[in-house]
Amino acid sequence: MTDLVTPRVSTRRAIPLFGSLWPIAIVILAAFAAFFLFPYDLAFLTRIVIMMVFVLSFDLILGYAGIATLGHAAMYGCGAYAAGLFALHISPDPLVGLLIGATAGALIGWASGLVLLRTHGMTLLIISIAVTMVLQEAASKARWLTGGADGLPGISVSPILGFFEFDFVGQVAFIYSVCVLVAVLVLCHVLVSSPFGLALRGIKNSASRMRAIGTPVYRRKVTVYTIAGAIAGIAGALAAQVTGLVGLEVFNFSLSADVMVMLILGGAGRLYGALIGTLIFMTVHHVAASIDPFNWLFVIGFMLLVVVFALPDGLVSLPARLVRFLRRA
Amino acid sequence: MAEALLELNGVVAGYGETHIIRNISLSVSKGERLAIIGRNGVGKTTTLATIMGQTRQHAGRINLRGEPLDRLRTHERTRLGIGIVPQTRDIFPSLSVEENLIAGLRNGSSLDEAYDLFPRLKERRHNGGRQLSGGEQQMLSIARALLGRPEIILLDEPLEGLAPVICEMLMDVFKKLAARGHTMVLVEQHVGLALKFADRVVVLDQGKIVFEGLSADLVGNASRLDQYIGLSAAN
Numbered sequence: 104m105t106d107l108v109t110p111r112v113s114t115r116r117a118i119p120l121f122g123s124l125w126p127i128a129i130v131i132l133a134a135f136a137a138f139f140l141f142p143y144d145l146a147f148l149t150r151i152v153i154m155m156v157f158v159l160s161f162d163l164i165l166g167y168a169g170i171a172t173l174g175h176a177a178m179y180g181c182g183a184y185a186a187g188l189f190a191l192h193i194s195p196d197p198l199v200g201l202l203i204g205a206t207a208g209a210l211i212g213w214a215s216g217l218v219l220l221r222t223h224g225m226t227l228l229i230i231s232i233a234v235t236m237v238l239q240e241a242a243s244k245a246r247w248l249t250g251g252a253d254g255l256p257g258i259s260v261s262p263i264l265g266f267f268e269f270d271f272v273g274q275v276a277f278i279y280s281v282c283v284l285v286a287v288l289v290l291c292h293v294l295v296s297s298p299f300g301l302a303l304r305g306i307k308n309s310a311s312r313m314r315a316i317g318t319p320v321y322r323r324k325v326t327v328y329t330i331a332g333a334i335a336g337i338a339g340a341l342a343a344q345v346t347g348l349v350g351l352e353v354f355n356f357s358l359s360a361d362v363m364v365m366l367i368l369g370g371a372g373r374l375y376g377a378l379i380g381t382l383i384f385m386t387v388h389h390v391a392a393s394i395d396p397f398n399w400l401f402v403i404g405f406m407l408l409v410v411v412f413a414l415p416d417g418l419v420s421l422p423a424r425l426v427r428f429l430r431r432a
Numbered sequence: 433m434a435e436a437l438l439e440l441n442g443v444v445a446g447y448g449e450t451h452i453i454r455n456i457s458l459s460v461s462k463g464e465r466l467a468i469i470g471r472n473g474v475g476k477t478t479t480l481a482t483i484m485g486q487t488r489q490h491a492g493r494i495n496l497r498g499e500p501l502d503r504l505r506t507h508e509r510t511r512l513g514i515g516i517v518p519q520t521r522d523i524f525p526s527l528s529v530e531e532n533l534i535a536g537l538r539n540g541s542s543l544d545e546a547y548d549l550f551p552r553l554k555e556r557r558h559n560g561g562r563q564l565s566g567g568e569q570q571m572l573s574i575a576r577a578l579l580g581r582p583e584i585i586l587l588d589e590p591l592e593g594l595a596p597v598i599c600e601m602l603m604d605v606f607k608k609l610a611a612r613g614h615t616m617v618l619v620e621q622h623v624g625l626a627l628k629f630a631d632r633v634v635v636l637d638q639g640k641i642v643f644e645g646l647s648a649d650l651v652g653n654a655s656r657l658d659q660y661i662g663l664s665a666a667n
Contacts, residue, residue: 298534301527305535308524315484315518316536317510317580 126375127288134281138274145273151385152280153341154365156287158377160334161362166372167295168327169307170220173359174231175335177215177238178208180353182336184242187255187349195261201283201340208336209329211238216328220321232356239354254350258343269345276345283341287334291374294330303327307372364403368410370417379418436498437462437615438483438514438584443492445482451490452478454639460584460617465610467630467647468619471661475639476619477519480586483617484516485509496584511538515582519589519619521573525562529553529572532561536576546575549605567598574605584615591622603629623661627651635660 137148157179164170185207186200194200215234219227242249249255262268267275294300302323305313310320343349352358361384369380387406391399414420438460446452453475460466468476481487483494485506494501501509510516524532533546533553547554550571556564564572570590577585587606591599603625610616610629620626627633627647635643635650643650643660650657 298537301531301535304527304531305524308526309522311486311506312518312522312524313535314506315486315510315516315522316576317507317538318535319507 124289124292127285127292130288130378131281131285134277134284138277142272145277147385147389149273149277149280149345150342151382152277152284153338153345154362154385155378155381156280156284156341157335157338158362158365158369158381159284159287159291159374160331160338161366162371162374162377163291163294163303163327163331163334165363165366166370166374166376167300167303167307168324170324170328171224171228171363172219172231173228173356173363174215174219174233174235175331175362176354176356176358177231177235178212178332178335179339179342179358180235180238180242181211182208182339183343183349183353184249184255184339185336186340187258187343188248190258190260190344191255195259197260197263197279197344200260200344201337204336204340204343205333206336208339209333212332212335213325213329216325216332220324220328232359235354235356235359239351242354243351249349252351254348255343256348258347258349260344273345280341280345283337287337288374288378291334295374299323299326304372364407366417368407368418370414370419373417373419376417376419383418435462436460437464437496438617439493439495439498440479440483441493441495443482443494444490445478445487445492446490447478447487452487452639453482453636456492456636456639456641458634458641458644460615462583462615463610463613464615464632465630466617467626467633468617468636469621469623469626469633469661470636472621474636476636477588478639479636480516480588480617480619483509483514483586510580510582513581513583514586515577515580515584516586517570517573517577517588517590519592521566521569523561523564523569523572523576525560527561528558529561529564529568530557532572533557533576533579536579538580541579541581543579546579549578549608550575567594567601570594570598570602574602578609582614584617585609587616587618587620589619589621591620591625599625623657 138145141148161175164172182204186204189200189203219230219234222230243251260269263275263279269275302313302318305318306320306323313320339353365380365384366377367380368384369378370376384403387402388399391402410418414424436459440456440458443456444451444454456479468479470476478487482489485501485504489502496512496514504512524535527535530543533543552568553571553575556568561572574590590602594602599622606616606618606629618626618630627650630647633643633645633647633650634641637660
């Protein structure tokens with residue numbers, strides 16, 4: 104028999120602490136500090152920021168909706184190619200290019216999601232990998248359009264808003280990427296705090312329960328997959344614009360796997376876990392690979408093992424765990 | 433005779449190829465309170481799950497307001513006005529009480545409706561789903577189902593595992609809902625409470641209806657109850 108009185112009373116807020124907007128201010132401040140502290144590493148920092156956008160998109164589908172795929176590079180790659188081709192053949196405007204990248208990512212997300220999301224588990228994983236492989240092969244064969252194995256070189260974009268031209272050091276590219284990251288972060292925050300976001304979390308908990316309270320689960324999944332596709336497309340477009348090159352490696356399986364590792368490392372379903380995971384993964388990768396180019400994966404693997412066993416909610420949960428530990432001590 | 437809201441005609445259903453309920457035909461009128469009782473494993477929960485489209489229906493027809501439900505998916509049935517409070521309560525453990533309720537909001541319903549019915553939930557609105565007692569979880573499950581503005585509510589063993597004081601409180605809530613005009617189908621192991629609550633009763637045995645009639649016909653009739661459900665229930 105259970106009774107009404109529950110001894111443990113929590114003061115948890117309806118929208119968790121990390122659901123508030125102040126972490127976004129921290130992101131802006133951190134970017135501002137990095138800009139001045141590491142003026143010669145801006146190209147690397149820009150890569151981190153772009154990857155953060157990409158991992159955020161993956162957090163929407165894995166962290167919030169519980170859809171585990173290994174083919175997220177499909178949307179990123181399509182966004183990159185679309186923005187690259189758009190800049191080369193139609194218009195060099197970077198903001199319109201981002202929009203084109205988002206549209207391409209959303210379209211491939213929607214089209215593949217219609218099929219993928221009818222499946223579960225291993226089938227879903229395999230089909231998502233297959234979609235990316237098909238796209239990579241198609242990009243390789245369509246040499247007349249994509250440049251095949253040589254990729255799309257020489258992509259250049261016009262000054263942002265007509266004023267800010269991409270410079271050699273990478274200052275404008277970094278600031279541009281940070282602005283896109285902040286915009287995506289705000290969008291994701293609004294999305295996950297909305298009833299739609301709650302429905303996604305409910306679907307992750309139990310799809311059958313959500314159906315029983317009237318939620319069209321499949322439609323919600325396709326919608327979030329499309330939105331995540333758009334954001335991944337933005338990340339791809341940003342990469343194409345900043346590096347000036349798109350190659351077949353944008354569809355690599357390792358990219359999809361890295362994104363999953365970054366998210367698990369930081370903590371899925373928290374948004375800010377995606378940022379922390381990306382930062383740690385890419386920094387460790389950068390440092391470890393420069394020390395030992397052949398065995399850097401050992402460090403990443405070891406780190407992942409420690410996090411999975413000691414911090415199953417990811418590095419983002421470390422402060423709360425420390426506080427709990429200190430209180431007990 | 434009152435207008436039939438929900439009708440099952442010759443329904444055969446189960447999980448996969450297995451048939452759990454066989455040739456079930458019953459009708460629930462608008463505003464009626466129907467109890468489905470029977471021993472464990474006779475198909476009571478499967479009957480409700482079949483109405484919700486959560487099982488494989490092999491034969492028969494299910495109609496709501498005369499319209500067939502058979503081809504509709506679970507969420508479409510819910511949106512047509514069928515609400516279910518499942519046996520497992522099915523609250524979302526990672527969401528707070530309020531978030532659980534928001535997930536169930538439909539057709540202009542508001543959280544105040546839930547809090548008016550269960551003030552306890554308002555006090556606990558920021559608590560996580562997994563921090564609730566069994567009684568509170570049941571209140572949340574009922575409140576969430578009601579926020580979908582259902583015309584007919586299917587209650588699957590809502591009193592299971594709850595303290596007597598909570599059972600009484602929930603039975604009062606069910607009476608209140610019935611008085612507001614909700615049609616209610618109650619599956620319950622507490623036979624006495626179920627018979628006291630319902631206008632009509634259906635007894636299932638081995639997936640078939642073995643008795644259908646007024647609750648009053650079974651109340652106090654220990655020999656018939658013993659025949660259908662077993663001696664302990666009769667007591």
